[in-house]
Amino acid sequence: MSPKTILDELGQRGLLTREQQTAIADIEDERPFSVHFELRSILYVGILLFAMGFGLLIYDNIDRISHSAVVITMSVLCALCFAFAWYYRPPMSNRHVKSQSPFGDYALILGCLLFLTLEGYLQYQYNLFGERYGLVTIIPAVLFLILAYRFDHRGVLSMALVALISWIGVTIRPLNLYFKGNFFDLKITFSAIILSLVLIGAGMFLERQLIKRHFTFTYLTIAGNLLLLALVAGVFNFDDLRIMFALGLAAACFLFDRYARYNYARRGRSRREKAFLYALMSSIYGYIGFTYLLFHYMEPNNYVGTLYFLLTGIGLVMYLLHYRRTLVTT
Amino acid sequence: MKAYNEEWIYNREIINQAQRWHREGLVNDSQLAVIKETYPVKFRDTSAFVEIGLFLFSIVAASGGYALLGLILSDVLQESFATGLFNILLGIGIGFFVEFLIRKQGMFRNGVDNALIAFMTALLVIGLNVWLPDETPVWSRCLVSLPVLFAVVWYYGDLIVMFGLISAVYTLVFDLLNDTASADLLIPLVMMALSAGLYWLALRLDLSLRSKKNVYWSDALNLAQWMTLSLLLINGNYFFVREVLSFLLKPDLNLRGAFSGASEIALSWLFWLFTFGIPLLYGFIGTTRKNRMFLILACLGTAGAIATARNYIGVLPWSVHLTVSGLILVLISIPLIRYLREPRYGFTDVPDEDSPKEFFLDAETVGAIQAAASTQPPKGLSYGGGDFGGGGAGKEY
Numbered sequence: 001m002s003p004k005t006i007l008d009e010l011g012q013r014g015l016l017t018r019e020q021q022t023a024i025a026d027i028e029d030e031r032p033f034s035v036h037f038e039l040r041s042i043l044y045v046g047i048l049l050f051a052m053g054f055g056l057l058i059y060d061n062i063d064r065i066s067h068s069a070v071v072i073t074m075s076v077l078c079a080l081c082f083a084f085a086w087y088y089r090p091p092m093s094n095r096h097v098k099s100q101s102p103f104g105d106y107a108l109i110l111g112c113l114l115f116l117t118l119e120g121y122l123q124y125q126y127n128l129f130g131e132r133y134g135l136v137t138i139i140p141a142v143l144f145l146i147l148a149y150r151f152d153h154r155g156v157l158s159m160a161l162v163a164l165i166s167w168i169g170v171t172i173r174p175l176n177l178y179f180k181g182n183f184f185d186l187k188i189t190f191s192a193i194i195l196s197l198v199l200i201g202a203g204m205f206l207e208r209q210l211i212k213r214h215f216t217f218t219y220l221t222i223a224g225n226l227l228l229l230a231l232v233a234g235v236f237n238f239d240d241l242r243i244m245f246a247l248g249l250a251a252a253c254f255l256f257d258r259y260a261r262y263n264y265a266r267r268g269r270s271r272r273e274k275a276f277l278y279a280l281m282s283s284i285y286g287y288i289g290f291t292y293l294l295f296h297y298m299e300p301n302n303y304v305g306t307l308y309f310l311l312t313g314i315g316l317v318m319y320l321l322h323y324r325r326t327l328v329t330t
Numbered sequence: 331m332k333a334y335n336e337e338w339i340y341n342r343e344i345i346n347q348a349q350r351w352h353r354e355g356l357v358n359d360s361q362l363a364v365i366k367e368t369y370p371v372k373f374r375d376t377s378a379f380v381e382i383g384l385f386l387f388s389i390v391a392a393s394g395g396y397a398l399l400g401l402i403l404s405d406v407l408q409e410s411f412a413t414g415l416f417n418i419l420l421g422i423g424i425g426f427f428v429e430f431l432i433r434k435q436g437m438f439r440n441g442v443d444n445a446l447i448a449f450m451t452a453l454l455v456i457g458l459n460v461w462l463p464d465e466t467p468v469w470s471r472c473l474v475s476l477p478v479l480f481a482v483v484w485y486y487g488d489l490i491v492m493f494g495l496i497s498a499v500y501t502l503v504f505d506l507l508n509d510t511a512s513a514d515l516l517i518p519l520v521m522m523a524l525s526a527g528l529y530w531l532a533l534r535l536d537l538s539l540r541s542k543k544n545v546y547w548s549d550a551l552n553l554a555q556w557m558t559l560s561l562l563l564i565n566g567n568y569f570f571v572r573e574v575l576s577f578l579l580k581p582d583l584n585l586r587g588a589f590s591g592a593s594e595i596a597l598s599w600l601f602w603l604f605t606f607g608i609p610l611l612y613g614f615i616g617t618t619r620k621n622r623m624f625l626i627l628a629c630l631g632t633a634g635a636i637a638t639a640r641n642y643i644g645v646l647p648w649s650v651h652l653t654v655s656g657l658i659l660v661l662i663s664i665p666l667i668r669y670l671r672e673p674r675y676g677f678t679d680v681p682d683e684d685s686p687k688e689f690f691l692d693a694e695t696v697g698a699i700q701a702a703a704s705t706q707p708p709k710g711l712s713y714g715g716g717d718f719g720g721g722g723a724g725k726e727y
């Protein structure tokens with residue numbers, strides 16, 4: 001329904017005064033149409049395409065004279081982006097602060113993307129880091145982490161965390177997270193678990209210190225998913241250590257659930273919603289792990305198996321339906 | 331007779347608007363409290379994240395139950411009549427259960443009811459189709475399914491089933507025209523006409539219902555408008571008609587050759603006109619009528635048109651094309667953002683509540699993660715080129 005219909009309805013019922021009605025009607029008549037989201041999406045897609053195109057361009061022209069021109073242009077652009085972001089930098093603060101220009105955040109993202117391409121190119125062409133591939137990913141990780149805190153940018157923080165995850169050898173992408181993770185390697189699986197624990201610990205510690213508390217959610221979703229994924233992968237892939245991974249998974253799910261409850265009890269309404277994400281993560285990963293263990297060890301026949309899905313499905317639905325109620329009472 | 335309480339849905343709309351005015355300081359606290367009391371909404375309230383979990387686990391439970399019953403009755407279910415009956419009866423049973431959830435548990439799109447309505451509809455449609463003889467053509471199967479899908483949409487106003495309903499209509503028309511003499515020309519034109527007609531229908535229906543203060547099907551009709559406008563755009567696109575449609579019409583072609591070997595199509599000038607004309611038209615409608623749907627589709631359509639043109643007549647290599655396109659987008663959006671700081675011509679850059687801010691932040695993060703993922707060095711080799719996977723809405727949860 002249009003605001004006008006609702007206004008009339010409320011007016012007829014005498015729920016708004018006549019002056020209010022006229023005032024609201026005037027505001028609604030003149031309310032401009034906001035294209036904030038659309039314009040920023042265009043800008044963001046433009047930045048991604050530009051960085052992507054430049055990244056390809058640099059390799060396209062690798063043997064030509066124009067090549068060095070491309071590299072120089074790119075370096076200058078990268079520096080300009082960082083300079084722009086720095087010029088309009090937000091004030092130094094542990095709280096949530098914003099760049100002084102609406103484009104500061106975007107310049108920073110573009111700068112970071114160009115930096116990645118440039119760094120990759122230097123390694124490709126000049127073998128700058130030699131065989132020390134770890135350096136190639138740890139450098140942007142550290143740089144982005146610093147930038148994220150100085151410029152208060154959650155997007156760059158995500159980039160930093162993912163670069164850290166790449167550093168320990170896990171290829172991780174949101175859209176093929178579950179298929180490309182190389183969790184068949186025990187060393188990588190353990191590194192992922194340790195890294196995610198360190199990141200979660202760091203996120204929690206910084207929250208306690210009241211340093212950029214709005215970053216905690218980014219830490220917990222990225223590192224939390226990595227942790228739970230690595231543990232589930234451990235349960236799936238390593239026969240000898242299955243029980244250990246299973247116990248770890250159970251503990252992690254339990255702690256996520258506790259944290260959801262803690263968050264729900266403490267935080268304001270807007271952040272309460274996020275508590276439900278932790279509850280969802282713990283129930284989904286926990287369910288996958290538990291189901292796998294059950295089918296692996298018990299090898300139930302078809303009847304028991306289907307009955308299991310029927311009953312556990314209902315059970316989890318009931319659990320989630322009443323989750324809010326259990327939260328309020330704890 | 332409808333499944334959900336119509337009055338509550340209507341009240342919810344009023345309260346949402348009143349809350350918005352309240353946030354803007356136009357309605358005071360006590361007034362809002364009175365409004366909430368006058369327009370009660372007694373639906374069960376769940377968080378979006380919990381709803382995702384509820385949907386998933388409801389599907390798990392329903393599938394488990396379906397498989398278990400199928401196993402138990404497997405001796406009886408040898409014949410197609412029995413199988414069909416089994417599906418339909420189970421579907422009806424689930425329907426009764428959903429009725430209980432809605433009436434007694436106050437559910438309204440809480441994940442459980444969405445999942446079970448979709449599951450029920452699937453069972454009913456499968457049951458009916460099992461009864462049809464094996465050689466029944468696809469269009470007749472769609473035709474038989476349509477009344478079921480329509481009835482479910484009418485009763486629940488459900489979005490997933492609305493998606494199925496519209497897909498069934500298009501599949502029906504496609505299959506009917508598939509064997510005609512000039513299918514490759516007829517299909518896109520008929521599909522476009524169909525889309526325009528269905529869009530008009532959905533729009534008129536939506537407007538007339540709203541004017542009667544009926545918002546029960548608003549979401550479903552809104553989805554219908556998005557789908558029909560998108561399909562109008564797609565079916566007019568030269569690349570789609572030349573490559574994708576010709577492949578769909580002759581699926582025996584091998585896949586690798588399909589997207590490059592297709593020959594010139596009839597009336598190609600017309601489809602080139604559509605490729606660029608429809609997005610322009612959408613843009614015009616979007617700006618003059620201030621319609622978000624048209625504006626967004628105009629942007630996507632223009633991107634599609636440019637990509638199509640590059641594919642056939644472009645000379646620039648991909649790298650240059652991407653760089654230039656990206657640069658143009660940046661150079662369009664920055665001045666516009668600066669220009670619209672102050673409202674002009676009824677447009678503004680100030681975010682309002684219609685802008686999905688949260689989604690945007692997420693999209694930004696997902697994109698950043700995709701991009702950063704390319705820092706992974708290939709094992710034992712030098713570092714490779716930038717590989718930025720497509721961003722888009724992540725379906726992680």
